[in-house]
Amino acid sequence: MARVWAVAHDDTPAQAPERPLKVLLYSDDRIVRQQVRQALGRRPAPELAPVEYVEVATEPTVIAQADRGGFDLLILDGEAVPAGGMGICRQLKDEIYRCPPILILVGRPQDAWLAT
Numbered sequence: 001m002a003r004v005w006a007v008a009h010d011d012t013p014a015q016a017p018e019r020p021l022k023v024l025l026y027s028d029d030r031i032v033r034q035q036v037r038q039a040l041g042r043r044p045a046p047e048l049a050p051v052e053y054v055e056v057a058t059e060p061t062v063i064a065q066a067d068r069g070g071f072d073l074l075i076l077d078g079e080a081v082p083a084g085g086m087g088i089c090r091q092l093k094d095e096i097y098r099c100p101p102i103l104i105l106v107g108r109p110q111d112a113w114l115a116t
Contacts, residue, residue: 020052022070026062026085027077027105033057036075036105059083066092071100078106 023040027033033055043050054071056062059082066074074092076085085104092099 018049020050021048021072022052022054024062024065024071024074025053025055026057026075026080026088028057028080029077030057032077032079032105059088062088063091066096066099069096074100074102076102076104078104 025033025036037053040051054065056065062076076088078085089102089104092102
C-alpha cells in the first residue's frame with residue numbers, strides 16, 4: 001500500500017490536523033460496527049487526525065445525524081436490515097446539500113457495481 005504524506009514547504013511531513021475526523025458508522029449489526037472500528041483504528045494514518053466514531057443502528061438516526069452535519073465521512077452497511085446503506089446513501093445524496101463522502105460496505109463482489 002502506498003503511503004501519502006502531506007509535505008510542508010521544507011520537505012518535512014506536515015502535522016496532522018488538530019480537529020478529530022468525525023465519522024458516522026451505520027450498521028444494524030454491532031459486530032460489523034466493531035469490525036470497521038477495529039480495521040480503521042483511532043488513527044488510520046499518521047498524517048490524519050484521530051477518528052471520532054458516531055455509531056448508529058437505525059435509518060432514522062442516520063438521517064437525523066447526517067442532517068445535523070459535521071461529519072467528514074459516512075460509512076454505511078449495504079447489508080443492513082431493514083434499510084440498507086445503498087438506499088440511505090441515495091436519499092442522503094438527494095436531500096443534503098454538500099453531503100460528505102459516503103463509503104458503502106458491500107458483502108458480495110457482485111454488488112460493487114451497484115454501489116458505484
